[in-house]
Amino acid sequence: MSKKGVLLVNLGTPDSPSTPDVRKYLNEFLMDGRVIDINVISRALLVRGIIVPFRAPKSAQLYREIWSDQDGSPLLYYSIKQQQLLQEKLGDEYMVELAMRYQSPSIESALQRLKDALVTEIRVIPLFPQYASASTGSVMEKVMTLVGQWQTIPHISFVNSFHNDDLMIDTFVANAAKHGHENYDHVLFSFHGLPQRQLIKCDHTGAYCLKKDDCCSTLNDTNKFCYSAQSHDTAKLIAAKMGLSKDQYTVCFQSRLGSDPWVQPYTSVVIEELAKQGKKRLLVFCPAFVADCLETVYEVSVEYNDEFKEKGGEHVQLVESLNDHPLFIESLERMVKER
Numbered sequence: 001m002s003k004k005g006v007l008l009v010n011l012g013t014p015d016s017p018s019t020p021d022v023r024k025y026l027n028e029f030l031m032d033g034r035v036i037d038i039n040v041i042s043r044a045l046l047v048r049g050i051i052v053p054f055r056a057p058k059s060a061q062l063y064r065e066i067w068s069d070q071d072g073s074p075l076l077y078y079s080i081k082q083q084q085l086l087q088e089k090l091g092d093e094y095m096v097e098l099a100m101r102y103q104s105p106s107i108e109s110a111l112q113r114l115k116d117a118l119v120t121e122i123r124v125i126p127l128f129p130q131y132a133s134a135s136t137g138s139v140m141e142k143v144m145t146l147v148g149q150w151q152t153i154p155h156i157s158f159v160n161s162f163h164n165d166d167l168m169i170d171t172f173v174a175n176a177a178k179h180g181h182e183n184y185d186h187v188l189f190s191f192h193g194l195p196q197r198q199l200i201k202c203d204h205t206g207a208y209c210l211k212k213d214d215c216c217s218t219l220n221d222t223n224k225f226c227y228s229a230q231s232h233d234t235a236k237l238i239a240a241k242m243g244l245s246k247d248q249y250t251v252c253f254q255s256r257l258g259s260d261p262w263v264q265p266y267t268s269v270v271i272e273e274l275a276k277q278g279k280k281r282l283l284v285f286c287p288a289f290v291a292d293c294l295e296t297v298y299e300v301s302v303e304y305n306d307e308f309k310e311k312g313g314e315h316v317q318l319v320e321s322l323n324d325h326p327l328f329i330e331s332l333e334r335m336v337k338e339r
């Protein structure tokens with residue numbers, strides 16, 4: 001009997017934490033015109049001439065800090081778990097494949113396996129809760145380009161975002177309960193950053209995102225694809241389930257690259273301000289990621305923790321990501337079956 005295909009796609013990670021492998025990964029990733037959205041010649045000069053030569057050795061060192069001898073990159077380890085658990089949950093009627101937008105396993109090879117199995121349809125789930133052209137959009141474009149070359153194009157559908165999915169929200173709340181938010185002075189929702197330019201480009205009216213005061217912190221019909229507004233919505237939903245009042249949490253954005261303005265406030269600035277206010281213990285969610293990765297395990301647990309302590313704080317506690325939590329696997333199952 002023909003199966004239904006499911007393709008889970010996360011961002012990608014280097015094949016190993018060696019400098020050549022990190023260089024290869026960063027070159028592929030940052031040469032994507034949706035990630036660094038400037039003309040191709042300027043992008044090549046910037047990426048191959050400046051960013052990658054300087055960043056690769058430094059990033060390789062960071063990757064070595066989070067790399068497990070047994071399991072490798074946490075991002076790949078948890079992505080494989082998610083695929084295996086979802087396959088178990090969906091059973092024989094489905095074939096679940098995993099791909100990475102950059103490096104391996106490639107989207108091309110995963111699609112080929114689905115094609116060889118003669119699946120009747122393909123449900124693509126980019127593993128990013130909030131929509132951004134640099135993440136979800138890039139996965140969609142790549143899949144459409146590849147499948148577009150097939151002679152027979154099967155039924156194909158995409159999950160555009162799941163920023164307000166209640167089971168995803170419940171998973172973060174359950175992971176936070178292990179720490180008890182009452183043991184912390186303040187809660188941060190730290191999302192992956194994005195150049196402001198990319199928010200403005202997503203606003204088809206050209207008159208909304210970053211044009212009106214506070215336009216990107218409340219989701220509505222006009223800005224429903226705004227990454228910042230979707231991020232604020234995710235944070236609001238998690239905070240509401242935890243019973244947090246507005247003054248108990250802050251939404252912020254991490255991992256800025258280059259000198260252009262990115263979505264604000266920046267996590268590093270917020271952390272410094274909170275230390276100045278005398279806050280001692282911070283609980284930090286990273287709800288832009290479905291799996292622990294460099295940006296959570298290292299940037300938050302090590303870098304922000306060190307910065308906070310230097311400014312007088314005591315501890316930054318990361319809330320673990322969705323990883324292999326049964327509620328998140330149920331959420332993925334529902335995205336396959338119901339949406």
Ligand SMILES: C=CC1=C(C)c2cc3[nH]c(cc4nc(cc5[nH]c(cc1n2)c(C)c5CCC(=O)O)C(CCC(=O)O)=C4C)c(C)c3C=C
Pocket residue numbers: 011012013014035036055059073075128132134135192193194195227255257288289292293294295
């Ligand atoms: C212009 C640069 C970048 C944009 C735009 C960007 C958007 C973006 N990224 C993610 C998810 C992840 N990014 C990760 C790592 C990472 N991101 C950038 C740059 C941009 N990201 C760099 C240079 C790196 C590499 C790490 C480093 O050198 O510091 C990761 C982690 C991968 C891992 O292996 O652990 C994820 C996940 C999203 C969701 C997003 C848009 C919203």
Ligand SMILES: [Fe+2]
Pocket residue numbers: 192255
């Ligand atoms: Fe990134």
Ligand SMILES: [Fe+2]
Pocket residue numbers: 199208209210215216217223226227228229
């Ligand atoms: Fe916006």
